[in-house]
Amino acid sequence: MKINENFKLRIIKDHYFIVDSTQKEENMVDVYKLNEAAAWFWSTLSGKEFTATMLAECLCDRYGIAYERALADVETMLEDWLKWGLAEE
Amino acid sequence: MGAGRRMMEYTKEYTPFFSLLRSGLWEKDLIDLSPFPISQEEWLEVYTRSCRQTVQGIVYRGLSYLPSQLLPPEELLVRWMVESVRLEENNKRTNKEIMALYTFFVSNGVHPILKKGQAAAALYEVPSLRVCGDIDLYFRTKEEYKCANLLIARQGIEIHRRADGSYDYNWHGIEVEHHATLVDLRNPFLSAYLKKLLQGNDFDENCFSENSSSKIDESSLYKIEVPSASITLLMFNAHIMKHALLSGIGLRQLCDMARAYYRFSGLYQGEELRLIYQKTGMMKWSRLLHSFLTEYLGLEKKYLPYEQDTVPAEKLLEAILWGGNFGQHAGDYNRKERGYFSKKNYMIKSIYRNRRISMDCALFEAFCWTAELICGQIHES
Numbered sequence: 001m002k003i004n005e006n007f008k009l010r011i012i013k014d015h016y017f018i019v020d021s022t023q024k025e026e027n028m029v030d031v032y033k034l035n036e037a038a039a040w041f042w043s044t045l046s047g048k049e050f051t052a053t054m055l056a057e058c059l060c061d062r063y064g065i066a067y068e069r070a071l072a073d074v075e076t077m078l079e080d081w082l083k084w085g086l087a088e089e
Numbered sequence: 090m091g092a093g094r095r096m097m098e099y100t101k102e103y104t105p106f107f108s109l110l111r112s113g114l115w116e117k118d119l120i121d122l123s124p125f126p127i128s129q130e131e132w133l134e135v136y137t138r139s140c141r142q143t144v145q146g147i148v149y150r151g152l153s154y155l156p157s158q159l160l161p162p163e164e165l166l167v168r169w170m171v172e173s174v175r176l177e178e179n180n181k182r183t184n185k186e187i188m189a190l191y192t193f194f195v196s197n198g199v200h201p202i203l204k205k206g207q208a209a210a211a212l213y214e215v216p217s218l219r220v221c222g223d224i225d226l227y228f229r230t231k232e233e234y235k236c237a238n239l240l241i242a243r244q245g246i247e248i249h250r251r252a253d254g255s256y257d258y259n260w261h262g263i264e265v266e267h268h269a270t271l272v273d274l275r276n277p278f279l280s281a282y283l284k285k286l287l288q289g290n291d292f293d294e295n296c297f298s299e300n301s302s303s304k305i306d307e308s309s310l311y312k313i314e315v316p317s318a319s320i321t322l323l324m325f326n327a328h329i330m331k332h333a334l335l336s337g338i339g340l341r342q343l344c345d346m347a348r349a350y351y352r353f354s355g356l357y358q359g360e361e362l363r364l365i366y367q368k369t370g371m372m373k374w375s376r377l378l379h380s381f382l383t384e385y386l387g388l389e390k391k392y393l394p395y396e397q398d399t400v401p402a403e404k405l406l407e408a409i410l411w412g413g414n415f416g417q418h419a420g421d422y423n424r425k426e427r428g429y430f431s432k433k434n435y436m437i438k439s440i441y442r443n444r445r446i447s448m449d450c451a452l453f454e455a456f457c458w459t460a461e462l463i464c465g466q467i468h469e470s
Contacts, residue, residue: 008174008177010170010173010174012152012153012160012166012170013153013155013156013157013160014157015160015163015166017167017170019170019171019174021174021175021177021178029171029174031167031170031171
């Protein structure tokens, strides 16, 4: 899986958003709010192939949480990303 | 309301805007946080003013230096983020078209010089957040200039002569201008001096190599040529002066000038530039400009080309706030109305409005420009 490079990450302090760069109309642009962990994934995954298990392991290392919980969170997140076109198989 | 009182109101009202602009321009923390927090309405004003002056990308950078609790409401923050992505995409597209245009000309034996625009963007820490305008190309000889205009016309593109003698056309959705002069000075007694000055100055090929994000296209066979540091400074300065005397000037051009002084520091001789300003009758004007750059845009005095006492810069501030981007936000400016009389009417009003700057700083230059534009508009009609 890889992220859709047409979406650009924007970070200002603790505000994390990704913005669709392909839409021309200012009022019709898709914008998604991310949490800090999702924004971290987004910035480190740019241009790379990844799997849910890889991300779960990263999450465990970074936040020290149990692998099962990390994997469940990552799978939910990636399901949303795929549904919304933020990531591609 | 009197001019003094009006300026005091302006200054107070614009404090948050200028604080953020300075912070974004120099990528530094805000010196004073006391103008914040501001209300939702005031935030909207800051955003609107930024767009009006085409500095929304620079002010956006400034937001990063505000503490989280002082940031604008999330709805506006998102709007700003969307705008920043749009600016990046526009810059990408413009850079691609510059390369395509340049390749087209070079393959036909014509070598344009890139004036202002994307060359100015390269002076910023984050070039992709500078609002990009037209593509301005300068041609060194009359033959190249005529040939370039002909090459475009032969592509089936409509090319128009403008009042100042330059030509413009639309290249894949982007406005392009062809210029036969590099420096916007119209005093006829200066033409021999300027010609000599330009002949003695080399054009630079590596302006885009200092910052990887500003490179136009690494894989291209051609490098984009830009003027040398001292000529770029003269060119920026004269361009701002022209618009301040005539149609009105926006903050983006002033930001370009401040960044140019900062980035070119040590790459040219300050005394040499002082002599150029002196010979071209720009000393008084430059004093006003330098005062504005230090007082309102936070340029450190050590980056100015030479030492000089400052003067109150309110009249320049007033002209900028009135006109916005090249006068396009002045109340009586109508972009769609391009008729002979409406353009002439707007220009006369604008020159009258900016008379304080003309009379104090560059009366003869204002006279020469006015004469040329009137003749140009008669020719156009």
